[in-house]
Amino acid sequence: MATARPQVVILGAGFGGIETAKALRSAPVDVTLIDRQNHHCFQPLLYQVATAALSPADIAWPIRHILRGQTNATVLMAEITAVDRECHCVMLRDTDPMRYDILVVATVATHAYFCHDEWAEFAPGLKQIVDATRIRRCILLSFEQAELTHDDAERQRLLTFAIVGGGATGVEMAGAIAEIARLTLARDFRRIDPRTARIVLLEAGSRILPTLPPALSDYARRTLTRMGVEVLTSTPVIGCDRGGVSVHDRRIDASTIIWAAGVRASPAAEWLGAPADRAGRIIVGPDLSLREHPEIFVIGDTAAVQGPDGQPVPGIAPAAKQMGRYVAGVIRSGLTSQTHAPFRYRHAGTLATIGRRAAVVDLGAFKLTGFAGWLFWSVAHIYFLIGLRYRFLVAFMWLWDFLTFQRGARLITEVAPQPPLKAR
């Protein structure tokens, strides 16, 4: 391979980064994709790992396996510590810097606690595989400890689950926890009745699923309420601690608090010295490059881009993929000094599942709710999984669990090892 080929370095192997790399498959460039994880995570199903329906490996695939057949692509598992824009170098921890001709910043967002980072300890968010196994451990341990305790107030606290944020993730988590309590665990305990668990969904705004039409928000609220979830809208959280959450007029004692309220872009803006919006997303030009550094592109969660309707492009997988494909096109055009039309986002639709028989689907003119919505949601998500093996496995597990009301991954792992037993 000639060393004169342009070096394209992509930071982050989320939906945007993977799509950019794949779209450069036949381009005369060398692609290096850098991520600190070895896997690409299918985030839309992460809540199913957190609620014990799927295993981590069902929705996360080795990045280098995804790109194994693409000979112009190298994958490095390394932590990015800085970017030197003058030298065109990405600094990596514990290994040599990586030179680039073209840089694509595709780092993914993290949780935002609205200036209350101390809440992170008590209210984990859901962005990575480790977050999901942590939340799974919290939920399952709460039921185990409730079975052990002899204190009524503590038992009630252990069986209370507070979900902060009424977007798609919050709605999906609330519905799934309600099903765990009412269906999956119903017969598994002897001293407690898991069906008495209290699940509270807290939303600061006036309705849940605010990006959907009001009729669908209403439907989601009614469905959750029927499943036994308390939906509290116009209820901003003003405090989180080990014992529970505080809202303006009351206190909710809860052992499990799940944060689904906000996202913040990766610190790439600070690190590139580029102007950013309030959420930390980098302001990019019409071709998604930086104004003063046309060799640096920013895509996905890290880019502040406006859609054709003047609204910001949402931080969802289809948007990141569209940006990835677009930037790959700009790079290919640039190699032959052609110009390229500005990026234009096309919104395909919004989907959120509520439970084992309900979902809301908004494809603009075409809207679905209930079982039809749930079927559409299931088929769409299986279709987007990578690889036949996983499509088949996940379809089988969903069908099985649907028929049996079970969940196949109810593991509490990483409990601290037992100290030596003492003679008495």
Added chain:
Amino acid sequence: MATARPQVVILGAGFGGIETAKALRSAPVDVTLIDRQNHHCFQPLLYQVATAALSPADIAWPIRHILRGQTNATVLMAEITAVDRECHCVMLRDTDPMRYDILVVATVATHAYFCHDEWAEFAPGLKQIVDATRIRRCILLSFEQAELTHDDAERQRLLTFAIVGGGATGVEMAGAIAEIARLTLARDFRRIDPRTARIVLLEAGSRILPTLPPALSDYARRTLTRMGVEVLTSTPVIGCDRGGVSVHDRRIDASTIIWAAGVRASPAAEWLGAPADRAGRIIVGPDLSLREHPEIFVIGDTAAVQGPDGQPVPGIAPAAKQMGRYVAGVIRSGLTSQTHAPFRYRHAGTLATIGRRAAVVDLGAFKLTGFAGWLFWSVAHIYFLIGLRYRFLVAFMWLWDFLTFQRGARLITEVAPQPPLKAR
């Protein structure tokens, strides 16, 4: 439920504990099964989790789910801190003590480092789910770091895997790592060739698989050698550290060391004040009870029992299950003051798999090697998995991976979170 029913408390939800609880299903007793984990782990396939072929949830099931239909059984997830034999109480961390009329000690064994516990840090053993995910992380990270390094000696060290102990676990791990390097990862890297990895199996005795007939040991050795594993017999390890292992005449630099050399019983002997053998296993009477405490039974890995041939009963799943069924029978007889014949171990056979097309099977008169052995091994292990769901899933994954040379669970999880990126 009348409170006058005898309280049977079982410590540990391994094969022995689960079997005892199940065999007491229709007995007029209340059963309480206590384990510090929430899951029962199918240990014979743990090496497949460590080598990324299966996910933890494929071989570990919630204990309370296994016993959900058994109304006389209660499951508690709690850590046992001591036993008070005079008061007939089991002490539990953070919750009330548990009174028993009959106690069944079914705690599982842990690794033995032969008075070198400091080796544990560098050479993890394989007994629990967390051990398996730790070893999986070690193996996969070694290849990732080898791809990053520019130092030839370090690369060679990163690509060297030392397995200490030539029993079934050591042979299975060595074979599986050889397949990962030669087949699974062959096309996934750009800077290294995973096929150059060095896999060394170190056995102190004169042959591997010493409990099998010499002809089968020979077959296993030849097969491993053909797969590229260096099999070193009569080679006791005299040191383990971060850089590798030392044997009498040389040093093997290795980034991954896996301990499969010895087991030690749980500390139950010390804690019951009962006489034990050198491996810490409690000396029991012919009915598996303690001489001075006929209400305390000890089974599985924790019991020192002789088979009909005068040899110690091996620490394998079928032996633990036989003891569990036997003790349940003794308990039932005791309720009607009947006597019971002494425990008699029946050895069904010994199986070990070597790779994707070879295994050794010794059923006494009936012996198998090669592909036929592998098929027998696969069918036997799928049969013993709990639940149709898992039998089907594992069979599907094995078939798929057999046809594609892949492994479905190549995840490195629990990497330390990335610190904030710095501007430069």
